[in-house]
Amino acid sequence: MTETVTVREVGLRDGLQMVGAVLDTDRKIEWCRREAAAGVAAIEATSFVPPKLLPQFADAGLVAHAALRIEGLETSALVPNLKGAQRAIDAGLRKIDFVLSASNEHNLRNVRRTTDASLDDFRQIVASRNDGGRRDVALGAGVATAFGCTIEGRVAPARVLAIVEALLEAGADAITIADTVGYANPAQVRALLRDVLALAGSRPVTCHFHDTRGLGLANVCAALEAGVRAFDASLAGLGGCPFAPHATGNIDTEDCVFLLESMGFDTGIDIEQLLALRRDVETWLPGEAFAGAIARAGLPKHFSRAASRVSPVFHEGIL
Amino acid sequence: MTETVTVREVGLRDGLQMVGAVLDTDRKIEWCRREAAAGVAAIEATSFVPPKLLPQFADAGLVAHAALRIEGLETSALVPNLKGAQRAIDAGLRKIDFVLSASNEHNLRNVRRTTDASLDDFRQIVASRNDGGRRDVALGAGVATAFGCTIEGRVAPARVLAIVEALLEAGADAITIADTVGYANPAQVRALLRDVLALAGSRPVTCHFHDTRGLGLANVCAALEAGVRAFDASLAGLGGCPFAPHATGNIDTEDCVFLLESMGFDTGIDIEQLLALRRDVETWLPGEAFAGAIARAGLPKHFSRAASRVSPVFHEGIL
Structure with a gap:
């Protein structure tokens, strides 16, 4: 049996967040549809940030509404605060993701409050969801700059773990660990993710890596070895963080x-279909830089999907 | 104690082999000198191929002569055949590397003979060195297309191991395993290199990877886990193979x-000095594509070299 790994497409959120022009809503919806057709099972379709701050996501409700109707696709969205969470729940989402930064300075620049204040925000979001009788909505929590920060430099693993613990205690249904600025190295990833997985227990852990430094x-691979089986990635490597210099480039x-x-891991995804979609996305976003x-x-x-292989040559090497 | 890993610079050989213009001999020598100044301990400085075939390396003897005089630098060169090996030994080299392809088709296109015929060539080179009383010259043997081939597709690990065994039996003093066309994946690397290291025993094993497919x-990392502690790499990612389409880009x-x-591995190399050299090399090779x-x-x-670190935070994660 081939082991399954989930790749969540975040190009529509983390990617479009960095793009100059606002992409047409219909194209965003086509993007979601064609990701699903390629076999992508999870997508972060949009962000419920204030439209004044990021006009790219003024259509968050519309995109979410359409994506939720695509069969076989788990649609999630990013929410920066309580108001965003409420809008996302109202839009019908069953999975929403809140993010804070392990680096206090990065958090201050990103959302103008301390990491502790953001932790309180998350507790409020959980309480609001529970008070509203919406425990069917899964609340994920992401820790940005978990491997270092362009402003603070090093970020202590002990601090990241304490934040993860606080998020889990607050009621996070899932954890994402993010290398927002591309500082992580494989030794660091393996060590930190082993500890995060131990804390998270049965709650799913996703890794969100940037390829800023290659x-x-x-x-x-290091996260796979630690036991992580879910990753964020962005079509054509679009993305980054507007507050972290040079932090362009999700994986x-x-x-x-x-x-x-x-x-030898089964992702369920057809790469050729992704490449065809990518070629169209490139024409939709003229002037942007694409990686990959x-x-x-x-x-x-002779490349073949893991699930279709029979030769032991390609199975023997799995972790 | 920090563990040491050797990075051998191959930009002057694998890189320049793909470059349009012939680089001035003095610049090649400056390149070698500045690599050594940056802390690079091993360099493949040139290739003893027929000058008519690759005019880039018409100055092989001159470059080798100068590189051999740089303190602290182990200079090696590629040799495609017996004549090249004799020229390299005459030039004063104490380490020469012969390469054949695991893919028979690739070997035919590359050197116009079968892999078996190339194995015979290697035996002849060993015999010629021994007959000449030059056992002080180390004879490395490289296996190209060890993880697959753009012409043949899959290459069986059993075939690669049989070739490695034959090379060792023939008297190879060191083995290089090369992903010439960028087909390798980490699971495959880990499995194959464990077996290669077991065969090689005390004879050093180097990995030569291309980044063609990212x-x-x-x-x-996978090779490190298998136990490999020596890697080829090319400044600015220059390089490839003229007979393998799209195979541009050494790591x-x-x-x-x-x-x-x-x-946390100590390479002895100062990255800032490499970057300064790279900036000059970019001006020496106008019109070329650079990676990295x-x-x-x-x-x-706050990045610091592994050897200078004291914080256990950065040591705990070593393999």
Whole structure:
């Protein structure tokens, strides 16, 4: 049996957040639809931030509404605060993700409050959801700058773990650990994620890596070894963080899927269909920079999906 | 104690092999000198191929002569055949590397003979060195397309291991395993390199990865786990193989060193000095494509070399 790994597409949120022009709502919906058709099972479709702050996401409700109707797709959205969470729940989402930064300075620049204040915000969001009788909505919590910060530099693993513990205690249904600025290395990832998984127990843990310094996919491998089986990735490597200089570049979805499938993990995703979608997205976003190696070099000759393989040659090497 | 990993610079050979213009001999020598000044301990300085075939290396003897005089630098060169090996030994080299392809088709296109015929060539080279009383010259043997081939597709690990065994039996003093076309994945690397290391015993094993499909540094990590402690890399990611379509891009030296140092391995190399050299090399090779993430994004804030660290935070994660 081939082991399954989930790749969540975040290009529509983390990617479009960094893009100059506002992408047409219909194209966002087509993007979601074609990700699902390619076999992508989870998508972060939008962000419920104040539209005045990020006009790109003024159509958050519409995109969420349409994405929720796509069969086989788990649609989630980012929420920066209580108001965003309420809007997301009202839009019908069953999975929403709150994010705070382990780096206090990064959190201050990102949402103008301390990490502790953001923790309180998360507790309020949980209380509001529970008071509203909406425990059917899963509340994920993400820890940004978990491996370092362009402003503070080092971020102590003990601090990240304390924040994860506080989020779990507050009622987080899932945890995301993010290398927002591309500082993580595989040794650090393996060590931290082992501890995070131990804290999280049965609650799912996702890793969100950026490829800013070239180590994105090496970090995916390290997280796999620690036991992580869910990753965020962005089509064509779009994305970054507007408050972290040079932090462009989520790991590329096509390359991440290629890595996983070639290692023998079943992602359920057809890379060729992703590449066809990518070619269209490139035309929708003229002037943007796109990353990714598979789009340039093509798949290896005789490449086949992990789930379709029978040769023991390709199974023996799985972790 | 921090563990040591050797990064051998191959930009002057694998990189320049793919470059349009012939680089001035003095610049090649400056390149070698500044690599050594940055702390690089091993360099593949040139290739003893027929000058008519690759005019870039018509100055092989001159470059080798100068590189051999640089203190602290182990200079090696590639040799494709007996004549090249004799020229390299005459030039004073104490380490020469012969390469054949595990893929028979790739070997035919590359050197116009079968892999078996190339194995015979290697035996002849060993015999010629021994007959000449030059056992002080170390004869390395590299296996190209060890993880797959753009012409043949899959290459069986059993075939690679049989070739490694034959090379060792023939008298190879060191083995290099090369992903010439960028097909390798970390699971495959870990499995194959464990077996290669077991065969090689005390004879050193180097991995030579290309980043064609984005997995170069992830493959370095997998090889580290298998026990490999020596890697080839090319400044600015220059390089490829003229007979393998799209196979541009050795792993980038600066990024590889960043990976290793951030994981806590001591390479002895100063990344800032590499970056300064890279900036000059870029001006020497106008019109060429350069890769690498660290050159674009810069080192993380508070980054320090592995050997200079005292904080246990950065040691706990070592493999």
